[in-house]
Amino acid sequence: MPVIEIQGLTKTYPSGLQALKRVDLTIDRGEIFALLGPNGAGKTTLISIICGIVNASTGTVVADGHDIRKDFRAARMKIGLVPQELTTDAFETVLATVTFSRGLFGRPGNPALVEQILKDLSLWDKRDAKIMTLSGGMKRRVMIAKALSHEPDILFLDEPTAGVDVELRRDMWAMVRKLRERGVTIILTTHYIEEAEEMADRVGVILKGELILVEEKTALMKKLGKKTLTLNLVEPLTTLPADLADWDLRLSPDGGELEYSFDANAEDTGVPALIRRLDRLEIGFKDLNTRQSSLEDIFVSLVHRDGEAA
Numbered sequence: 001m002p003v004i005e006i007q008g009l010t011k012t013y014p015s016g017l018q019a020l021k022r023v024d025l026t027i028d029r030g031e032i033f034a035l036l037g038p039n040g041a042g043k044t045t046l047i048s049i050i051c052g053i054v055n056a057s058t059g060t061v062v063a064d065g066h067d068i069r070k071d072f073r074a075a076r077m078k079i080g081l082v083p084q085e086l087t088t089d090a091f092e093t094v095l096a097t098v099t100f101s102r103g104l105f106g107r108p109g110n111p112a113l114v115e116q117i118l119k120d121l122s123l124w125d126k127r128d129a130k131i132m133t134l135s136g137g138m139k140r141r142v143m144i145a146k147a148l149s150h151e152p153d154i155l156f157l158d159e160p161t162a163g164v165d166v167e168l169r170r171d172m173w174a175m176v177r178k179l180r181e182r183g184v185t186i187i188l189t190t191h192y193i194e195e196a197e198e199m200a201d202r203v204g205v206i207l208k209g210e211l212i213l214v215e216e217k218t219a220l221m222k223k224l225g226k227k228t229l230t231l232n233l234v235e236p237l238t239t240l241p242a243d244l245a246d247w248d249l250r251l252s253p254d255g256g257e258l259e260y261s262f263d264a265n266a267e268d269t270g271v272p273a274l275i276r277r278l279d280r281l282e283i284g285f286k287d288l289n290t291r292q293s294s295l296e297d298i299f300v301s302l303v304h305r306d307g308e309a310a
């Protein structure tokens with residue numbers, strides 16, 4: 001069942017910059033959705049619109065049955081947002097901040113719940129500390145606690161692990177899973193494919209304001225499972241020998257490098273056989289390396305495909 005329905009959403013900032021170009025997206029209840037995209041792709045803009053911080057130019061968003069414009073308070077009540085930047089009063093204590101945040105949404109006090117949230121985030125020992133005395137990672141935890149204080153059904157995490165240490169990242173992932181078990185829908189933005197890989201049920205790729213792909217993670221990971229082997233040849237080749245037609249090969253323009261794309265998840269990658277065949281053909285190489293295709297490569301190939309389709 002959809003918990004968020006986005007239709008025909010566009011955003012043009014007063015500067016004239018078109019940050020979103022017609023986004024349509026449905027998020028199912030209880031799923032973890034990762035929104036991937038490079039800097040400036042429009043991730044924060046999209047989240048900000050859903051959370052009512054930025055107005056859309058056109059289009060509609062319905063969150064848990066409530067139109068975010070016509071029925072803003074009810075919609076916002078369902079949503080927790082952990083923004084990229086720290087937005088909290090430095091002079092307040094952790095406990096007061098989180099308690100106050102709950103009150104802002106008109107929820108009655110619930111000290112036991114606030115205690116549980118702080119404990120889950122390893123913040124309970126720091127409850128009387130002023131925010132300004134906390135480390136960056138701890139401040140980040142406070143932001144999460146604040147976002148959870150009014151028991152939202154939908155949680156947005158805007159680049160939750162940018163610049164955080166490994167420990168906090170692990171805690172964060174554990175917490176996200178726990179929330180999901182309770183039926184909370186989670187939408188996170190990230191630059192990191194590993195994060196999407198670890199967490200997400202579904203992945204959306206946003207590029208220059210366009211949602212160019214929405215896919216089950218497992219399907220995307222298959223695409224990401226591609227690797228490239230590069231061989232630096234002793235003698236440049238002018239053409240690819242017919243005897244190598246069984247492999248998906250590319251020759252660099254100067255003929256000095258041979259590239260082979262293969263599925264890193266496959267039982268038989270074809271790499272050993274290729275090396276043996278090259279040896280038999282007496283095509284020598286000085287050096288070799290393999291690299292995993294990155295999200296960047298996926299972007300590039302998607303954009304390329306887009307261009308061809310146009």
Ligand SMILES: Nc1ncnc2c1ncn2[C@@H]1O[C@H](COP(=O)(O)OP(=O)(O)OP(=O)(O)O)[C@@H](O)[C@H]1O
Nearest residue numbers: 013015017019037038039040041042043044045046
């Ligand atoms: N208030 C604003 N006024 C004008 N342009 C803006 C405003 N906010 C964002 N933009 C522009 O809109 C585009 C999308 O920005 P947005 O912050 O949504 O991207 P993002 O994908 O979240 O990037 P990042 O990963 O850096 O946070 C960018 O080109 C940005 O410069």
